[in-house]
Amino acid sequence: MSNPNIYKPYLMKIDKVTEEAPFVKTFRLKFTNEEDAAKFNFKAGQFGEYSVAGEGESTFCVASSPTRDGYIECTFRETGRVTSALAGKEEGEIIGFRGPYGNTFPIDEWKGKNLLFIAGGIALPPMRCVIWNCLDLRENFKDFTIVYGAKTVNDLVYKHELKEWEERPDVKLITTVDPGGETPDWKGEIGFVPTVLEKAAPSADNTIAIVCGPPIMIKYTFPILEKLGFKDTDIFTTLENRMKCGFGKCGRCNVGKVYICKDGPVFTYAALKQLPAEY
Amino acid sequence: MDKLKQLAKELLSNNQVQIIVGYEEGTVGKARPAFISSPDQADTLIYDERCIHNLAVYLTQHKLPGNTKIAVIASFPVMKSIITLASEKQLDENFIKVIGISKDNNIIEFKDFADIERYINQQDLSFTPEEQALIDKIDAMSMEERWEYWQNEFSRCFKCYACRSACPMCYCTLCITDFNQPQWVSVPSHKLGNFEWHINRAMHLAGRCIGCDECSRACPLDLPINLLTKKLSMDIQKQFGYSAGQSLTEPYALSTYKPDDKETFIR
Amino acid sequence: MATENYKLLKKESLPALFDKLTASGKTIYAPVKNGEKTEFDVVTKYSNDINDEYIQTVQSLKGTVFPKVEKLFDYKSDKTDTSIQEPDFSKFPQNVLWGLHPCDAAAFRPLDATFRWDYDDKYFLTRMKLTTVVGLSCSKHDDYCFCTSVDISPASSDGSDIMLTKNKAGDYLVEIVTEKGQEVYDMAKELFGEISDDKESYITDVPKKFDLNELNKNLDGSFEAPYWLAQSMRCIGCGACAYVCPTCTCFDLQDEGAANKGSRIKCWDSCGFGHFTLHTSGHNPRETQSQRWRQRILHKFSYMPDRIKVFGCMGCGRCSRACPVDMNISENLIKIMEEPKNE
Numbered sequence: 001m002s003n004p005n006i007y008k009p010y011l012m013k014i015d016k017v018t019e020e021a022p023f024v025k026t027f028r029l030k031f032t033n034e035e036d037a038a039k040f041n042f043k044a045g046q047f048g049e050y051s052v053a054g055e056g057e058s059t060f061c062v063a064s065s066p067t068r069d070g071y072i073e074c075t076f077r078e079t080g081r082v083t084s085a086l087a088g089k090e091e092g093e094i095i096g097f098r099g100p101y102g103n104t105f106p107i108d109e110w111k112g113k114n115l116l117f118i119a120g121g122i123a124l125p126p127m128r129c130v131i132w133n134c135l136d137l138r139e140n141f142k143d144f145t146i147v148y149g150a151k152t153v154n155d156l157v158y159k160h161e162l163k164e165w166e167e168r169p170d171v172k173l174i175t176t177v178d179p180g181g182e183t184p185d186w187k188g189e190i191g192f193v194p195t196v197l198e199k200a201a202p203s204a205d206n207t208i209a210i211v212c213g214p215p216i217m218i219k220y221t222f223p224i225l226e227k228l229g230f231k232d233t234d235i236f237t238t239l240e241n242r243m244k245c246g247f248g249k250c251g252r253c254n255v256g257k258v259y260i261c262k263d264g265p266v267f268t269y270a271a272l273k274q275l276p277a278e279y
Numbered sequence: 280m281d282k283l284k285q286l287a288k289e290l291l292s293n294n295q296v297q298i299i300v301g302y303e304e305g306t307v308g309k310a311r312p313a314f315i316s317s318p319d320q321a322d323t324l325i326y327d328e329r330c331i332h333n334l335a336v337y338l339t340q341h342k343l344p345g346n347t348k349i350a351v352i353a354s355f356p357v358m359k360s361i362i363t364l365a366s367e368k369q370l371d372e373n374f375i376k377v378i379g380i381s382k383d384n385n386i387i388e389f390k391d392f393a394d395i396e397r398y399i400n401q402q403d404l405s406f407t408p409e410e411q412a413l414i415d416k417i418d419a420m421s422m423e424e425r426w427e428y429w430q431n432e433f434s435r436c437f438k439c440y441a442c443r444s445a446c447p448m449c450y451c452t453l454c455i456t457d458f459n460q461p462q463w464v465s466v467p468s469h470k471l472g473n474f475e476w477h478i479n480r481a482m483h484l485a486g487r488c489i490g491c492d493e494c495s496r497a498c499p500l501d502l503p504i505n506l507l508t509k510k511l512s513m514d515i516q517k518q519f520g521y522s523a524g525q526s527l528t529e530p531y532a533l534s535t536y537k538p539d540d541k542e543t544f545i546r
Numbered sequence: 547m548a549t550e551n552y553k554l555l556k557k558e559s560l561p562a563l564f565d566k567l568t569a570s571g572k573t574i575y576a577p578v579k580n581g582e583k584t585e586f587d588v589v590t591k592y593s594n595d596i597n598d599e600y601i602q603t604v605q606s607l608k609g610t611v612f613p614k615v616e617k618l619f620d621y622k623s624d625k626t627d628t629s630i631q632e633p634d635f636s637k638f639p640q641n642v643l644w645g646l647h648p649c650d651a652a653a654f655r656p657l658d659a660t661f662r663w664d665y666d667d668k669y670f671l672t673r674m675k676l677t678t679v680v681g682l683s684c685s686k687h688d689d690y691c692f693c694t695s696v697d698i699s700p701a702s703s704d705g706s707d708i709m710l711t712k713n714k715a716g717d718y719l720v721e722i723v724t725e726k727g728q729e730v731y732d733m734a735k736e737l738f739g740e741i742s743d744d745k746e747s748y749i750t751d752v753p754k755k756f757d758l759n760e761l762n763k764n765l766d767g768s769f770e771a772p773y774w775l776a777q778s779m780r781c782i783g784c785g786a787c788a789y790v791c792p793t794c795t796c797f798d799l800q801d802e803g804a805a806n807k808g809s810r811i812k813c814w815d816s817c818g819f820g821h822f823t824l825h826t827s828g829h830n831p832r833e834t835q836s837q838r839w840r841q842r843i844l845h846k847f848s849y850m851p852d853r854i855k856v857f858g859c860m861g862c863g864r865c866s867r868a869c870p871v872d873m874n875i876s877e878n879l880i881k882i883m884e885e886p887k888n889e
């Protein structure tokens with residue numbers, strides 16, 4: 001394509017639908033056009049615009065790892081017009097995808113370090129992409145810790161994968177649910193993510209922390225990480241804002257002069273501190 | 280209008296109100312809405328024939344700090360708007376002081392909303408000959424001509440929604456046009472989208488419009504959309520004997536029914 | 547100023563020039579008198595209603611390159627098959643924009659910078675490529691005009707392909723500014739004569755109200771300034787300013803039609819609307835009108851120069867004329883420079 005049309009989506013076939021939690025689904029998508037598939041590549045942290053003909057586009061991250069070739073996955077919660085329409089789609093149906101957009105997690109720079117992943121609720125998807133990316137390059141990193149929490153046991157996404165991570169000897173997984181969200185046979189922690197994190201007190205020494213979750217969780221997690229000795233340049237997170245175009249033109253996503261769609265969605269806590277309160 | 284400034288100063292200095300919504304000298308010879316919060320600012324208040332903005336729009340915008348007493352300078356249309364808003368339970372009387380200005384520029388300090396209601400009903404409330412003439416002009420058109428006329432006007436619209444923003448009666452926190460599940464009104468300002476918007480706007484204001492003409496005055500493209508709501512007001516007055524802005528208690532004609540309604544379908 | 551490059555275009559030659567342009571397949575937009583007002587409209591012939599002494603139109607010609615409704619593509623879809631039909635870009639209109647003032651001509655620069663920023667917007671760029679801009683120096687201005695404050699002048703030819711200046715006799719001094727302008731000239735050479743005249747004396751003098759770079763510096767660290775709230779109190783939150791603005795580019799993407807057949811559309815939107823940045827969760831990072839007013843000003847005078855090296859305001863004054871509640875932009879910019887940033 002010599003003069004590509006930036007608004008034109010790739011046509012993707014829904015290869016597999018996974019029900020993750022109430023109103024939360026994962027789609028595995030394959031390119032309908034071989035050429036598109038061959039040329040396409042992305043990196044952990046990037047996002048795209050997923051569309052249903054007649055309803056419009058919706059923004060979310062690529063939830064699969066770039067190390068897994070031949071497909072991309074996305075996980076979304078049914079909330080608005082487009083995600084509701086998406087949720088109605090079945091295996092074999094076609095949806096649109098534009099992307100990838102945005103910056104990426106600097107995984108290459110993390111070689112030789114411990115990795116600490118902290119995620120809450122539906123925010124595991126952007127994290128899942130990095131987790132698998134790093135697990136597929138496991139030998140590059142030292143300790144591998146995942147702290148993941150949701151409101152209730154039912155709300156935990158990627159349950160099969162949680163199980164897989166739990167069973168891996170080279171991964172330490174801590175799962176937690178909010179007080180009252182536990183089931184009788186729940187074996188994980190009970191408590192909010194920041195509290196559980198503080199209790200677990202992972203070492204900050206030579207460690208990168210990656211935090212994804214609802215704003216309130218992030219707000220209480222950062223100070224705890226700092227208390228544990230993490231430098232703000234070693235703490236990574238992703239930001240969300242309302243987006244339409246994904247490439248810095250529609251004017252929606254900026255936080256001050258920083259465009260989440262172009263300069264983000266990945267930010268260090270240090271970078272976040274520089275941003276005005278507009279997200 | 281020294282008396283107005285005097286009154287404003289008094290109200291602010293003995294803390295009877297904390298903010299006065301009035302008018303000040305604007306730029307390039309215009310007057311404009313002003314928010315006065317200290318007695319020394321009160322000298323900037325003006326009132327003259329250029330002060331035509333319907334200030335009632337600010338009473339429902341939730342921009343003014345909560346638990347604040349507000350005084351509003353009220354021309355006749357503003358008074359009528361306040362009565363309509365109050366009848367729709369949008370205003371808390373305890374927080375709003377209305378400083379009326381009569382047609383001959385006298386200040387009327389209303390005690391309460393009922394006082395305004397009384398005042399309004401002492402005035403001539405019929406449509407002016409000018410208003411009637413505008414509507415007659417449209418009524419005289421054949422159906423085709425009218426279709427043509429509105430098509431031309433609506434096609435120019437670019438959906439800046441100044442009409443909605445300027446209208447005191449358009450206070451919905453989620454306007455039908457911003458609602459997308461389902462998408463009732465199509466978003467782009469093409470012919471269909473514009474028709475959907477303007478028809479919806481007119482219908483939602485049918486009989487609630489107090490006739491201040493603020494919508495078309497606010498319109499940067501001068502679309503005569505005030506004619507739609509005005510015509511509907513006339514029709515509703517004729518059909519149901521209801522006119523907006525005249526009663527605090529009479530229920531809105533299109534959201535109520537009477538057991539003795541002359542139409543049989545409703546019984 | 548050098549005058550030897552000027553040509554003379556006599557008023558009598560205009561009908562012939564317009565005929566030639568129309569015959570060559572161009573669509574001509576020109577400022578046409580309509581009662582008290584002058585607005586741009588499509589014309590096929592020259593007429594006396596074309597006003598070369600207007601001050602400013604309500605709407606700019608932004609819509610010719612960034613239409614208020616742009617169909618991006620049609621789609622057809624059934625359960626397992628979907629196809630996308632892009633428009634035929636070669637059929638986009640070849641426009642001649644006649645008689646734009648320098649502020650409007652210069653406005654294509656920021657539009658271009660936005661629609662080219664790392665990702666090329668084919669729709670805009672194709673339309674722009676097919677557009678010839680014939681600028682017209684200003685012989686009049688009003689109190690809303692402030693082009694000289696944003697480093698544009700009533701005679702600047704930046705953004706124009708051809709620049710016209712009307713002289714006393716009612717003829718035009720013509721500067722050929724770009725190759726596109728040369729093409730028009732070449733097409734109708736015989737209509738142009740030679741001249742040595744000075745255009746300055748025919749041009750209005752727009753007083754400078756503020757210094758652009760000083761303003762830009764002043765806006766640093768202004769995010770929490772109290773003036774945003776004070777200035778925006780009267781703002782009623784409509785999009786009139788954005789929609790008459792020749793440089794505002796905020797847009798929405800919308801699907802229209804059914805699941806099996808329809809189109810995706812790019813249409814104007816405004817950062818002044820409350821739901822513009824509203825998240826599906828209900829959270830809104832720009833919840834209040836003062837935050838949205840701040841975004842409007844900072845975007846044009848701070849973010850754009852910082853990110854894409856061009857200011858987002860041309861001093862045409864349209865927003866101030868169109869505002870239902872007199873949010874006069876130059877007045878507010880001056881106040882920003884005068885007032886303290888911290889309470």
Ligand code: FES
Nearest residue numbers: 246248250253261
């Ligand atoms: S999403 Fe459109 S500018 Fe960032």
